[in-house]
Amino acid sequence: METILSNLEYFFMASLLLWHLTSADTPNMADCEPKQCGNSTISYPFWINGQQSSYCGYSTLEISCSSSGKPALVQSYDSAYYIKQLFYENNSALLGDNIVDIITGNCPPPEFNVSLSFGPFVISNTNKLMKFFWNCATKPELSSDFYPYSCGTNESYVQIQNYTQGDSEDNKANCTISTVPFLGSNGGTVNQYLSLMKEGFLVTWTVASCTDCKASNGQCGFNSSNSMFMCICANGTYATTCPDNPKQGSKTRLEAGLLGSLGGAFFLVMVFLIIFKLRRNYNAQENIEKLLEQYGSLAPRRYKYSELKKITQSFQDKLGKGGFGTVYKGKQPDGRMVAVKFLHNSTSNGEEFLNEVVSIGRTSHVNVVSLLGFCIEGSKRALVYEYMPNRSLDMYIYSENPKTVLGWEKLYDIAIGVARGLEYLHRGCSTHIVHFDIKPQNILLDDDFCPKIADFGLAKLCPPKESVLSSMVDMRGTIGFIAPEVFSRGVGVVSTKSDVYSYGMMLLEMVGGRKNMKQSVRNSSEMYFPHWIYDRVAEGSGIEACDVTNETEEIARKMALVGFWCTQTIPANRPSMGRVVEMLERSLSELELPPKPYLCSPPRQSMELDPNSLQSVDAISVQSMGSTTPLSNSEPSDGLR
Incomplete structure (x- = not known):
């Protein structure tokens, strides 16, 4: 009933x-009334997500108004740029960079390169330009406005010049160059470069004028369906202005x-x-209902939506948000803390969702997060997990001093724990599970920093005694961790070995302490991160830049070697997760250095590939492999001497 x-x-x-x-x-004028975000008044051509409708401004000028009162530009990478001040009268804005703002210390590395690749923005010539020449191979010929500084290694210099000068200085000394525009309104010298950068930089924009629309008592907006400016009128119609002449008004009424x-x-x-x-x-x-009766006690607890709303105190404490749902902190009546994930944009029907819930609910391993319950009520889908107080691994390995916070021994324990959890998913449970999204963000840590694999939103279930997913045609995963065969079928079949690749990339991230796709270093000539670690290990030069000491060098090199084996281009050349556990438990002297992996992650523009575009990606990927030679077409070398 x-x-x-x-x-x-x-x-x-x-x-x-x-x-x-x-x-x-029909666009509504009231929806586009100017809103306040911090000290800035946001109106056309900008619009605030959640406070104004999307037609109130250009899609690329979407603003996120955080609790800090900073109007962040959503289309910038990770919302890195925010508006410090708006000047609507001359279509310009003073932008700040969150990455620059959070820098501390007297002499940070100058890896800042500022660029705008979104929206109708142009960096104003009013700015000055700060250029960093660092890690130079030889000492460059210095002009009077160059100053040495000690932030980089080798020869490092900084220069301030007018923005219109462009790249007047050639890279004669084979330096790494970073450029940062800044307004320079407060004067200052090159020795104060960090405070100068925090002033922000001036940009201008070119969009359709709002003057005539405002004069006709309309509200300016943007029609994304035809990419045209529109003037929203009080009667719900829209045109270039709110018309006073009968002909234009009659035409609008006829259309309505x-x-x-x-x-x-x-x-x-x-x-x-x-x-x-x-x-x-x-x-x-x-x-x-029939399926629930069949599963009986095997099914996790079924919650009502009203129960979850009460447990989360009406969704008060948000822990995080991903592509498949939002996670809230909750407290059960018995006092037990839980994490409740509400799924959105779910395309699976109830039966598919329930089969997946029961399969994951049957898992029981110390390194896999426990599924305590679920909710399926109409279109609503939710999962209830055990709560992990120390959050996710990425918060530690991407921090400023990751090895100080956790220590290499703890990182090593986490690496083995995740490997054991994956081995269990691939071989230990009744229905084999391929996770497809192994990355530091999906490794949760309990009170004792014991790792637990979480977020099965992209997981695929394999029949018993099977490890190959021959029927999968969609690309899934996170850029930087996707195995080559997932986005390029010419490399090999999709299987549990795809998780092995993602695990290997995560190991290299743990060793290097930086993101594989990190964008704060915006230098196109920068070496591919895994290759950088490989070259240092192969040369025996150590990994000093990764905070390794003599005592922990063996742990770091062992994790790196296993990471190289896991990220081999051909799936058959990667070890199984069971073999990975064995390799991690062996001594460093028993491990061999594998061939250098040559296939990188897919480009950012291929993030939304459809199955019809896979052939072209295959051709590009195979070409980029160069002279890679697979070790075998069966079980790979075990990586042991």
Whole structure:
């Protein structure tokens, strides 16, 4: 009975929504009223996500207003740039860089390169330009405005010049060059370069003028469907201005009338479709109830949505947000802390979701996060996990002093723990599970920093005694950790070895203490990170830059060697996770150096590949492998001497 009432409520709400379809799709002036974010007033061509509708400004000028009051530009990488001050009268803004703002110390490395690759922005010639020449191979010929500084290694210098000078100084001494524009309104010298950078830099934008629209008492906006400026009027119509002449007004009313007629016809069609969907959903709900009866005690606890809302105190404490859901901290009536993940944009039906829940719920391993329960109620999907107080691994290995916080011994224990958890998922449980998203962000740490694999949003289930996913056609994972065969079928088949590759990339991140796809170092000539570590290990020059001491050198080199084996280009040349555990438990002298992996991660523009585009990616990927020679087409060398 409760299910039927829920369906009727859904039908009633959907009918009301469709009845007001034309008015809901019509831009509303009130939605675009200027809003305050910190000390800035946000209006066209900018718009605040969550406070204004997306049609109130350009899609590339979306603003996120955080609790700190900084209007961050969402389209910039990781919302790195934010607005310090807006000057609407001359279409310009003073931007700040969060990466620069959080830098501490008297002499940080100058890896700042500022660039704008989004929105209608142009860096103003009013700025000055700070150029860093660091790690130079030889001493460059210095002009009067060059100053040496000790932040880099080898020869390092900094220069201030007018922004219009561009790249007047050639890279004659084979230096690494970083450039940062800054306003320079407060004067200052090159010796104060960090404070100068924190002033921010001036940009201008070129968009359609809002003057005429405002003069006609309209509200400016942007129609993303045709990429055209629109003036939103009080009567719900929109054009280039809010018209006073009858002809233009009549035309707009005629368009509105036609839209209303079409909306009415569409409403009738949708009513029939909704009735059909309700009947199908009712049958699916009956099937779900039958499945729950079949699983019996094997199924994790089923929560009601109202229970989860109470446990999370109406979603008060958000722990994080990812591509598949938002996680909230909760407290059960018995006092036990939990993490509740509410899934969004779920395309699976109830039965598929429930089968996955039961399969993951059957897992029981010290290095796999425990699934305590689930919620499936109408379109709502949620998972209840044990709470991990020390959050995720990335918070530690990407910090300023990761090895000081955790220590190499603890990092080594975490590496072995994750390997054992993956070995269990691949071989130990009744239904084999390929995770497809192994990365530091998905490794959670309990009170004792014991690692637990989490976030099975991309996981795929394998039949018993199988480890190959021959039917998978979609690319899944996180850029920088995706195995080559996942985005390039010409390399090999997708299998549990794809998780091995991701694990290997994570090991190298733990050794190097920096992100494989890190963008704060915006230098196109920078060496591919895993190759940098490989060259140092192969040359026997140590990994001093990664905070390694004599006592911990063996741990670091061992983790690096295992990481190289796991990231071999051909899947068959990678060890199984069981073999990985053995390698980590052996001494360094028993491990061999594998061939250098030559295939890198897919480019950022291939993040949203569809299956039809995989052939072109295969061709690029195979070409980029160069002269890589696989060790074998069967089980690889075990990496042991």
